[in-house]
Amino acid sequence: MLKPRKPSPTESPLPFTLDPTPLEETLTAFSGVALAVQAFRSLGLPGCVQRDVQTKVRQRGYDEATFVESFMVLNALGGECLDDFARLREDPGLSAILGHGVPSPEAARKFLYAFHDEALITAAQAARHGDEIAYIPEENGPLQGLGRVNRACIAEIGRRCPDQRIATVDQDATIIESRKQEALRAYEGERGYQPMVAVWAELDLVLADEFRDGNVPAGMAPLRVAQAAFAALPSTVTEYYYRGDAACHEHALLDWLRDPARAGGPAGPIQFAISARMSPALRAAVEQVADTAWRPYGAAHPDEVRECADIDFTPAELTEHKTSAPVRYVAIRIRKRQGDLFDDGALVKHYAVLSNLWDTPGPRLIEWHREKAGTIEGIHNVVKNELAGGILPCKYFGANAAWFRLAVLSHNVLTALKRLALPAELLPARPKRLRFLIFNTPGRVVQHARRVLLRVAATGARIAEWLEAARVLPVPV
Numbered sequence: 001m002l003k004p005r006k007p008s009p010t011e012s013p014l015p016f017t018l019d020p021t022p023l024e025e026t027l028t029a030f031s032g033v034a035l036a037v038q039a040f041r042s043l044g045l046p047g048c049v050q051r052d053v054q055t056k057v058r059q060r061g062y063d064e065a066t067f068v069e070s071f072m073v074l075n076a077l078g079g080e081c082l083d084d085f086a087r088l089r090e091d092p093g094l095s096a097i098l099g100h101g102v103p104s105p106e107a108a109r110k111f112l113y114a115f116h117d118e119a120l121i122t123a124a125q126a127a128r129h130g131d132e133i134a135y136i137p138e139e140n141g142p143l144q145g146l147g148r149v150n151r152a153c154i155a156e157i158g159r160r161c162p163d164q165r166i167a168t169v170d171q172d173a174t175i176i177e178s179r180k181q182e183a184l185r186a187y188e189g190e191r192g193y194q195p196m197v198a199v200w201a202e203l204d205l206v207l208a209d210e211f212r213d214g215n216v217p218a219g220m221a222p223l224r225v226a227q228a229a230f231a232a233l234p235s236t237v238t239e240y241y242y243r244g245d246a247a248c249h250e251h252a253l254l255d256w257l258r259d260p261a262r263a264g265g266p267a268g269p270i271q272f273a274i275s276a277r278m279s280p281a282l283r284a285a286v287e288q289v290a291d292t293a294w295r296p297y298g299a300a301h302p303d304e305v306r307e308c309a310d311i312d313f314t315p316a317e318l319t320e321h322k323t324s325a326p327v328r329y330v331a332i333r334i335r336k337r338q339g340d341l342f343d344d345g346a347l348v349k350h351y352a353v354l355s356n357l358w359d360t361p362g363p364r365l366i367e368w369h370r371e372k373a374g375t376i377e378g379i380h381n382v383v384k385n386e387l388a389g390g391i392l393p394c395k396y397f398g399a400n401a402a403w404f405r406l407a408v409l410s411h412n413v414l415t416a417l418k419r420l421a422l423p424a425e426l427l428p429a430r431p432k433r434l435r436f437l438i439f440n441t442p443g444r445v446v447q448h449a450r451r452v453l454l455r456v457a458a459t460g461a462r463i464a465e466w467l468e469a470a471r472v473l474p475v476p477v
Contacts, residue, residue: 028093031443031456035469036076036434037098039417040069042473045409048152052145055114066100067111068149068406073098075387075410076431077439082108082393096445097454109394115143116398134216143402147208150409151232154205157416158234161203168201168241169229170376171248173218176384176404182395186214193392194218195404197383198229201243201375204415206383206408207232211401218247223256227264242272243372249277249354258327258356269356273369276329276352285313286331286350294333297363305335308362311352328355330362383407386431421469438466 040046046065053064062070073094074084082105088094089102103111117140124137139147158164173196175186183191192214198207208228212220222244230240242257256262257272276282294307313329332351353369360368384390389407392400414434418427426434443456456463 026093026096026445028091028097028443028445030077030088030091030094030439030441031097031454032438032441032466033073033076033094034097034454035421035438035466035473036414036417037069037073038470038473038475039421040072040413041475043153043156043413043416044476045069045149045153045413047476048149049145052148052152053142054145055111055142062100062103062107062111064111067103067108068146068409069098069100070102070108071406072410072413073102075407076414076434078386078431078435080388080391082112093443093445096452097443112393112399112402113396115140115146115402116396121397134213134220136210136212136216136221137397139401140398143398143405146402146405146409147228150206150405150412153409153412153416154200154207154232155234157203157205157412157419158236160420162236164202165237166202166239166241167233167237168243168375169198169207169226169233170201170372171196171198171222171226171229171242171244172372172376172380173197173212173247174380174384175214176390176392178214178392180392180395182397184213184215187217190214193400195401196222196225197376197379197408198225199376199379200229200233201372203419204375204379205412206379209405209408211397211404213397218245219250222248222250223253226253226256230265230270233266237266240266240268240270242270242274243369244272244274245372246275246277248274254327254354271355271357273353273355273357273365275369276354278350278352279315281315282313282329282352283350285311285329286333286352289331289333295363297332297366303337305333305337307333307335308366309333310362328358329353330355330365332366379411382430383411387411417469417473421472423465 046069049065049068050063053068055064070085070088074088077088079085079088085102085105085108089104095101120137120140124135128135173194175190175192175194177190177192179191183193185191186194193212194214194216195209195211196218197209199205200207208225210225210228226242226248254274256265257270260268289309289311293309295309296306297308298306309331311329311331330353332353334349334351335347353366355365355369357365383404387407387410389404393403394400414431418429418434426437429437441456441458443454446453446455456466458466
């Protein structure tokens with residue numbers, strides 16, 4: 001005979017009555033975000049904002065550094081729209097630990113509007129040639145200044161990580177879907193925007209970003225993003241690499257990468273690997289490769305045979321400099337193991353990678369090139385889905401560009417916090433993990449002996465980690 005089932009505590013009403021009287025103590029649900037703010041200030045970013053981001057005409061209300069820090073806090077805590085500032089303002093302890101108030105949604109909106117300049121969009125439209133449709137507007141002064149703040153952030157992180165002398169720059173565009181009437185259709189038909197981003201793979205930092213309309217092809221003017229990325233690298237870097245997809249297979253960018261005396265970039269070699277656009281001439285060269293020349297690459301795939309081979313190919317559009325080394329092409333062939341067809345009816349698929357790494361075996365070159373998917377695509381995912389970069393706030397192009405760049409800056413600040421101050425096991429942690437472990441920690445702000453103290457609901461070991469993080473992130477005075 002079975003014993004009667006013991007009732008589960010989850011089947012009972014909650015064991016309390018909610019008191020309708022508001023709590024008079026100064027409490028916060030977000031005490032751990034103080035570490036992100038400590039990192040922001042330790043990197044010297046408030047001073048950079050005050051110097052480079054000039055949006056205010058009258059010296060009243062919140063200053064620019066307070067706005068930028070508040071946006072970083074919003075991103076760190078998981079806010080995704082301007083109205084979420086109202087939620088932060090409901091937390092009295094948050095303002096107490098920040099040392100300043102949190103702007104209202106309307107104040108934050110007006111701050112973003114300062115980054116938009118309709119005249120620059122009109123000028124970009126007028127500069128189009130012939131039947132061109134797409135254009136990339138220039139950035140106004142405040143938006144350029146926000147970019148300089150991000151570069152200052154990278155420079156300071158690089159200064160504190162002097163042993164990191166290798167920089168691999170991964171570059172790619174990403175689509176942010178949007179139903180806004182002003183959003184234009186991307187190549188697959190969806191409305192949205194298509195910013196281009198370049199990252200420092202070894203340190204997981206965004207070096208440069210350029211906000212673009214959805215109809216701007218990813219292959220349009222990738223050079224200036226690459227130049228901005230390499231210019232943002234600290235002087236401690238001495239060895240340079242670059243990886244890109246087919247959108248980066250563009251002659252101006254290739255010529256720049258191959259020229260050791262390049263303008264607007266570091267002198268000397270930049271080793272690169274870029275997905276090649278499969279032109280008819282390149283496809284014909286790949287199809288002529290003998291079967292005996294193909295070699296397997298990567299881990300064995302259960303359904304496909306993946307092979308690669310070096311090919312002798314020189315595109316007609318590739319210009320030559322006297323000091324430029326020739327370009328290597330490595331072809332890729334993928335077939336079904338059982339002779340089946342791919343979904344599009346093809347029996348075999350061909351791709352290619354172009355590079356100036358001649359001494360690297362073809363299989364290893366392809367594997368290294370494809371490692372960019374774990375860096376640039378990972379950052380796209382974090383900025384769009386775990387920070388606020390993927391939900392744009394308004395119809396104004398410049399304001400949306402600033403919103404995206406503030407999400408990028410927030411990502412870099414959180415990366416600095418992890419790399420410089422938190423335990424090593426948290427280095428791969430994404431923002432949602434940091435919120436769970438640190439940021440969303442309840443705390444109480446108390447006054448004691450003319451000092452403001454923050455008491456947090458955490459173990460002694462956890463508090464010790466926070467104290468150590470604060471110690472290694474001193475705030476300049």
